[in-house]
Amino acid sequence: MPQNTPPFAYGKDPLTAGKALALARGEAGGVLSEPVLRKVRASQQAVEAIVAAGDPVYGVNTGFGPLCTTRISAADTRQLQLNILKSHSVGVGQPVRQEIARLMLVLKLHALAQGYSGVREQTLKRILWHLEEGIIPVVPSQGSVGASGDLAPLAHLFLPLIGLGEVQCGETTCPAGEVLTARGMEPLALGPKEGLALINGTQFIAAHAVVVVEKMHSCLSQADIIGAMMIEGLQGSVKPFHKKLHQLRPFQGVQHVAGRIRSLLKGSEILEDHIDCDRVQDPYSLRCIPQVHGASRNAWLHLKELVETELNAVTDNPVIIDEALTISGGNFHGQPLAMALDYACLAASELGNISDRRIYLALEGNSTGLPALLMENTGLNSGYMMLQYTSAALASENKGLCFPASADSIPTSMGQEDHVSMGSISGRKALRVLENVEKILAIELLTAAQAFEFRKPLKSGWFLEQAHALVRRRVAFAREDRVFATDIEKGLEIIRSRELIGLLDSFSETKKLSLKTPLDPLFETY
Template sequence: MYTNKESYKMSKISSHFHFGEDYLTAGKAIKIARKELKGIISNDAREKIKSSRNIVENIVETGKPVYGINTGFGPLCTTMISKEETRVLQSNILQSHSVGVGDPIDHEISKLMLILKLQSLAKAYSGIAEKTLDRILWHIDNDAIPIVPSQGSVGASGDLAPLSHLFLPLIGLGKVTYKNKEITTSKLFDLTGLQAIELGPKEGLALINGTQFIAAHAVKVVEKLHSCLSQADIIGAMMIEGLQGSVKPFYNELHALRPFKGTIHVASRVKSLLKGSEIMEDHIDCDRVQDPYSLRCIPQVHGASRNAWLHLKELLEIELNSVTDNPIIINEELTISGGSFHGQPLAMAIDYACIAASEIGNISDRRIYLALEGNSPGVPKLLMEDTGINSGYMILQYTTAALASENKGLCFPSSADSIPTSLGQEDHVSMGSIGGRKAIRVIDNVEKILAIELLTAAQAFEYRKPMKSGPILDEIHKMVRTKVSFAEKDRVFSDDIEKGIDIIRNNSIIYLANEVTKKKNLSLETKFSSLFETY
């Protein structure tokens, strides 16, 4: 069974992705980053790239003033640059704009930035040289990934600072991670025989103008939030079993009367997970009229977060297949200096997704608290028989409360802020770069909360034995028990939590749910589509 990401990856067949021509999704970008999909530049794309480059060279030759080609940048847009100085300008802009601070971004996000930038530039509206794109592709293929500071972008006029750091290695500067070591670019050149590229007119600006820092973070948000949403549905269903909640709030007849996509999706999925459960049948005629909201409203709450995820995914796919450079080279007669570098379209959606992620953690914490109350028949208070001398699972909920509260503080929308830059030329910015970083922090916390709910639900689930649940939940409970044993007395629960976090971050319960569905030929309603096939 596919109980971890590595075994699932080995089952997939690689193919090719054509930069600048094929439709890029978050899933495809991640596949390229993880070497599960090979990215190439086709001959047709190369011809278009050369044509676009020729237009830029002609502009320089004629001396016609065009922003960023033979003028200065930002507030210096009226300063003309001579033909001889246009090349020096490109190197200078990478150096002067490399002002990032803070811890480096994750290696994979930096690699995603390279992939997303190559996709945009290969569309041949930026006047970039073919050799420059080939060097970027070399960095991707050889995992020579630039080290990029996490702070310094305001998310408009492109992610200038992080993109400048990303492309310093092209001109022999900066640092990279290569063969699991952090080295200088000069050392990389010594090891590989590469030499610095001399950037031509407009190339420096084309490299650093764009939203790839924001978009790369959004790719990770789409991946990680989707994983949390899928696992929250499974864990929520397990908690319903453990606390003997009602299945009726998941009936389609109810949700057809308020047909939000996310609500219908979640309700159908949870209902399928509970199908065939002896535990559910055992209390079908009980006198409990309704469950607390954290159980009963799983379709509405999880579903609303899923709607937010879907909205970000749809907007992100537009961005991944767009040209976010400035100016844009349309043809020989038309170049346009516009604002396609502005991060606002993604910034607002990322903030929405950040709130959506936080709410998954919020309701998960409430289910954990509910499980500890001892109000469900057969389930002891604090999920342990001998309490008093033992605290049971009480303190685990302190951790989830702390994480949920921290997330609420991180949910202030970054896109609601704007500080003018560039001497007022850039007088409205998106702060989407901050929103992207913040959203990932929130999701990291949600993963920890879900891990604790998984442990809590498995503990409650134990008290329903020897009754069986549905086939998927039973197999997941067995898998959890191979990692974390039933707790009869207090122990160092942080060890259990770390194992739970590993289960969540490895997507083990998703892969297992898919495999059980396939093996037992269950209804497609129960299928937990793979991360990579879903987006």
């Protein structure tokens, strides 16, 4: 972020996926402003008044879930909050990576700071301390059903507040109590409702959704670039990307992709060389890039819009409007994000599916000037044959992951929570699919670069020539068989580093190549 950018005000400033990632990565700072803290104090005082009055309010002076009719004495309200963090810490499986846990802290802090949850100022400041000091709770990846919020993951996230659980300091995992003692700090004694406020919410689902938004955007952007390079390698036609064609069926994502491909192919000698060839039309995996990539773009846009709503929402229960009005509702239910994540999961899988089809197409040897398997001396050499086996395996694995988690629901809490979203599974699956798509795109990048080479001495447009040179600085043209797993790993490094996107952005900024479309504000920011 620019140096003059003021720190993000938790509970006040609008949060986006990009801002959340910057805060989680330490690329931006966040503060709890005095106006926000005044709202937080007022909400906490309202909870104290409720306890003093003795009127039953769920989770403040009653038990949880099916125990909601069990009254808790004023003397036991604090112990109740301590117990909920302990009893709900039932997560299993590998811990989520630190970035996800950091995002969960960012998102929870922003939600609680809006002043509708009854938490204390010192609790928010302790969460902020964990972020600023890089003392990140260890959160198991499994155990949430996505309603009533992400209970188990959030319970683990906040165990360190009471001196329990584990934290990561860099690469080291330590008991949270030991870290607090070493820092001269005491565990918090939670006030009424605080334990419930900490674990009720969708921050596990939302944190995964934020990463999905970023990673899917990267895959979409690079898929267009690699697809354009493959069009050149296979001498595909530019006509299917004509602006007038897509004005007749004006889906935003489709128009955006078609415009990008036209820009990427602009000035190509390769296109000019076969403009009068006899081929009438290309296979779908080339011809329908706008329709397929564009549909996935639309799915990404839908997810981004819903994520931005969720990031600025209060997903606690009950919600403390004021001393006279508390509402026990369902803002914790993960369905709004669960369904969108399942849609995004399918859209990401399709991006990998069509990429695998282009890889296969490049190996067939049906394009003039391209040898079968993209190598001259085959028989002795297998060429690029086996790379497509890997992309096929990854594409097939993704198809198996596309069953929507949100289509399932298992009653919990003795029937009190009788419809749950399974959104936590939606988020985890979407990330798995996208990680596979990155690998498929890496293989297509290598394949497209190999095909591209056979078009020399003809040149493509200026950007695609530079993109091809970038690949060649890492991976040499293959004249004979070698251990291609090493090449794939280098290709994957290019995809994950987003160097192609950086290259594209730098050219656009210097106006050496105009690659902007009117829809960039929709599809290039988050």
